[in-house]
Amino acid sequence: MEIPQLSDVPLIGGEAAGPSGERRKILQPSAKSDPKFQDLKTFLIEWINDELRHEHIVVKSLEDDLYDGLVLHHLFEKISGNKVDVEEMTLSAVKQRAKLGVLLDAVSQHLGAAEEQEKWDANLIFAKDLLATLHLLVSLAQRFRPDLALPAEVCVDVVIVEPTKTGMKTEKATEFITGSRDGDASAKTDAFDQLFALNPDKVKDVKQAIVNFVNKHLADLCLTVTDLDSQFADGVILLLLIGQLEGYFINLSSFFLTPTTHEEKIHNVSFALELLVDGGVLQIPINPADVVSRDIKTTLRVLYSLFLKYKCS
Incomplete structure (x- = not known):
């Protein structure tokens, strides 16, 4: 995936993310060359494809293939063992967004860390926001597949954009996606x-x-x-x-x-x-x-x- 420059990156969640005046995040282009970030993307794609191989589902792009809820629906039911009562196939954007909302409500009920859930929502996922999609998948993996050796200490640079009375305020920040790997012999103790x-x-x-x-x-x-x-x-x-x-x-x-x-x-x-x-x-x-x-x-x-x-x- 090509990560465009700041000037032409859509704000996180796009127009669907919320009303104007809301603080939003933009993934910095430096993520493209960050080995840990790319390793995490590859790891999650391979994990999803392994989980769903018997259903003949193949994911190539996290943001493009997961936004409508179809793959997420199959993945959640497979790893959690819980059924979600939604339509299998939805063609219109309105129905896809509604299905995704129902699905993520069900996901939220089974994830314990409320603070992590604030990093993603249906609007962000449906808008193909990569950062939010990664946070969601990491939360699912940590909750239902704690045996997975997720790439540790993955973080990316983001720009936080906030409208003000006098214009637009921007500031840089670091967004952590995964922390240290518990039990990993390579993780340093202190x-x-x-x-x-x-x-x-x-x-x-x-x-x-x-x-x-x-x-x-x-x-x-x-x-x-x-x-x-x-x-x-x-x-x-x-x-x-x-x-x-x-x-x-x-x-x-x-x-x-x-x-x-x-x-x-x-x-x-x-x-x-x-x-x-x-x-x-x-x-x-x-x-x-x-x-x-x-x-x-x-x-x-x-x-x-x-x-x-x-x-x-």
């Missing part, structure tokens, strides 16, 4: 893997030390952290802490000060991680979704990177 596995009783002490460190540097902002699990999940306090420690002001218009949606929280955390990577503070890949979903081990990894650099200041 101090927190060992801490949680071997010394769970000491986790409380580590958390308290980091809470004390955080509160010391947030005192000037009259902020207090008591719960690392939840208070860093939307990225706001993390960004304010980075600004305090790194000694610069983060423009309030560059992030959501009171985020309400999953997408806004992902934006904040992605922005914070980008700042840490650019500043040489964070040396390991972090999935923003893990922080937003309140994965305490991931949150501790991020905060510990700041603690190591500034613990004596």
